[in-house]
Amino acid sequence: MDFHNTDDAVTKRIRAMVDRVAGLKENDLYFYNQPITEMLPGGKVLVNGRIMGMYASYSYLGLIGHPRINKAAKDAIDQYGSGTHGVRTLAGSLRVHNELEETIASFKHTEDAVTYSSGYATNLSVISTLMGRGDYVISDKLNHASIVDGCLMSGAEFRRFKHNDMEDLERRLQQIPADRSKMVMADSVFSMDGDIIDLPKVVELCRKYNAWLMIDEAHSTGVLGKTGRGIEEHFGMDDVIDIKMGTLSKTIPSVGGYVAGKKEIITYLRHASRAYIFSAALPPAQAAAANEAFKIILDEPERIEKLNANSKQFINGLKGAGFNTLQTETAIVPVICGSDELAFKMTRLCQHQDQFVLPVISPAVPEDLARLRATVTAAHDPADIEVAMDVIIRAGQELGVIQ
Ligand SMILES: *Cc1c(COP(=O)(O)O)cnc(C)c1O
Numbered sequence: 001m002d003f004h005n006t007d008d009a010v011t012k013r014i015r016a017m018v019d020r021v022a023g024l025k026e027n028d029l030y031f032y033n034q035p036i037t038e039m040l041p042g043g044k045v046l047v048n049g050r051i052m053g054m055y056a057s058y059s060y061l062g063l064i065g066h067p068r069i070n071k072a073a074k075d076a077i078d079q080y081g082s083g084t085h086g087v088r089t090l091a092g093s094l095r096v097h098n099e100l101e102e103t104i105a106s107f108k109h110t111e112d113a114v115t116y117s118s119g120y121a122t123n124l125s126v127i128s129t130l131m132g133r134g135d136y137v138i139s140d141k142l143n144h145a146s147i148v149d150g151c152l153m154s155g156a157e158f159r160r161f162k163h164n165d166m167e168d169l170e171r172r173l174q175q176i177p178a179d180r181s182k183m184v185m186a187d188s189v190f191s192m193d194g195d196i197i198d199l200p201k202v203v204e205l206c207r208k209y210n211a212w213l214m215i216d217e218a219h220s221t222g223v224l225g226k227t228g229r230g231i232e233e234h235f236g237m238d239d240v241i242d243i244k245m246g247t248l249s250k251t252i253p254s255v256g257g258y259v260a261g262k263k264e265i266i267t268y269l270r271h272a273s274r275a276y277i278f279s280a281a282l283p284p285a286q287a288a289a290a291n292e293a294f295k296i297i298l299d300e301p302e303r304i305e306k307l308n309a310n311s312k313q314f315i316n317g318l319k320g321a322g323f324n325t326l327q328t329e330t331a332i333v334p335v336i337c338g339s340d341e342l343a344f345k346m347t348r349l350c351q352h353q354d355q356f357v358l359p360v361i362s363p364a365v366p367e368d369l370a371r372l373r374a375t376v377t378a379a380h381d382p383a384d385i386e387v388a389m390d391v392i393i394r395a396g397q398e399l400g401v402i403q
Contacts, residue, residue, distance in 0.1 A: 029344040031351050031358060039065055043379035045356060052356040053388045055374045058250035060223050060331055061303040062379025069253060069292045076288035084281040089270075092281040100282075100291040104258050107229060107294045108244050112266035115258045116275050117282055119218055119247030120146040122257030125275030126245065127185070127214070128154040129268075136182040138172050140164065140197070142190045144216060151185070163190075166201040173209040183212040183243075188231035189219035192365055192373055194328030196224070199231055203240045214243035219332060222251030228297045228304050248282075251297070254290040256282045307331060307378040310385060314376040317389040322402035334360075335372040335392060337401050343370035349395035355388045 005011055024030035038046035043062065045054045063069060076096055084092030097115065104113040116122040127150030131137050135156040139147055142163045151158045159176075162168040169184070176182050184206055186197045197215070206213045217230045225233025230246075232238060243265065248256035259269060270276055282290075297303070311331045319325050324336040335357075337343040343359035350357045350372070360373040372392070376385060396402040 024344065029348055031347050034356075041065075041379070042381050042384060043377050044384075047356065050354055052351075052354045053380075053384055055355060055357045055376065055388055057375055057377055058219070059253055059379070060219075060251045060307055060375075060377050061228070061297065062377050063251065063293050063296060063303075064253040066253070066293070066296060068296060069289045072292035073285040073289040076284040080284035082285065083283055086280050087277060088281040089277055094281070094284055094287070096284050096287045096291065097281055100287045101258070103291050103294045104246075104260055107298070108246075108260040109229070109232075109239050110244065110260040111263040113258050113260040114266050114269050114273075114276065115248070115256050115282060115287070116273075117256055117279055119245075119249060119257035120149075121275040121279065122245055122247070122259060123147050123150040123216065124153060125150070125273040126243065126259050126269060127151055127183075129273040130154075130212070130214075130243070131156040131181070131183055134180065136176045136180055138169070138176075138182060138184045138211070140186040140190075142193060143185060143187055144191055144218065147185050147187070147216060163193075164195065164198055166198055166205065169202065170205055170209075173205060173211060176209075178210070181212070182209070183214055185214045186216070187219070188215050188217045188224065189330050189332065191219055191332065192360055192371075193326050193334055194330045194332030195326065196220075196231070196234070196329055199235050199237065199240075203237065212242050213240075214245060215241045217244060217246040218250055219330065221246045222293075222297045223304070223307065223330065226304070227301060248286070248290040252290050252293045254282075254286040254293065256286060256290060303378045307376075310376045310378065310380050310382065313382060313385055314374070314389065317386070318374075318392065321389070321393045321396070323392075323396060331376050333374045333376065334369075335374055335396075337370050337372065337396075337399075338368060340367070340370045342399055342401060343372060345399055346372055346392075346395050346401065349398065350391050353391040353395075355391045357392070 034047050036045045043054050044051055086092050101113045123146035131154040133155045137151040137156045138159045141160050159172050161172050189196055220230045222228040224231050244260040246258050248254045326334050337346050340361040347359045357372045357374050361370045
């Protein structure tokens, strides 16, 4: 490489990462960004001409490729074309956007909803629009990066509480002057660990200390609750979260993010949040696909039952073999390996046996808790899950991760 400044801090940062990637590739330990050429039924994918079991997917209900969703997307292209005319406020609000937001509001039992072009942009923009200098944001230590970034961007005082530790959350709340605005933020299901936030206790504390509550339902919409409506349904509570955030890129096989809540909050966001005002609307095909997906979740509840059964099988099998799977209760199953190197080697053994799993390493997770972050979906067949677990277990034994 030939940069104009060969030894400044930026150059060093770039080089360090490039060298790390090259080193992993040389040792056949690099499995990120793989080219998938086809989505196959049964939770499988075609990668470099090989059929692999897909255990790194967030398509929890197996809705990618659903005929009704594909048709809705194609019809939207026929009706509207492929793009919008720009930002919605001035040029690009289509009927299909309003329909999607009505569907989300009804699905989440709220008065209204607003969509953005990604989940990441949603958290960034919504948190920094609602909260500002002089306010306090209180965030679970394991919250998603987009929440952390939104908190930092807001300029509010940033406090973190120990992961899912309600005593620590209360301590933090007590430390904040009573007259200050505050918001508690948490993932519903934690994306690296698969455990569920103690919503009843969080709600109680927010009421006691007069704090706003925002929950990120990226991994619970369509997953938790008997009908897939999310974390409130899971705990038998109705409309106790002020800001219900979610993404349209996981269980919902599209792209985008949303917030559902009271009409006044949504009206405010529609006119104050910069990701809505200064960034283009969702493409019509993606909005229509997302709209149809919410309807299918309600029409085909057996998908949720299948997801729950598959998750149970996957967790019990790996736990039973001796793996540490932390506190997971969901389809996200951390398979703790230990060091980053062990996680990379576990990945290589599994990938060579046609099981698509990926490592999560530091600094995304603590240094000694590097892991395969495996996921199971409703699309998987129980017999295939057995095969995948067999591969993971044999890899773990070979590397001494388990006995
Ligand atoms: C994936 C994810 C996001 C970001 O969503 P995108 O639509 O992919 O940008 C936000 N929060 C959590 C918890 C996530 O897992």
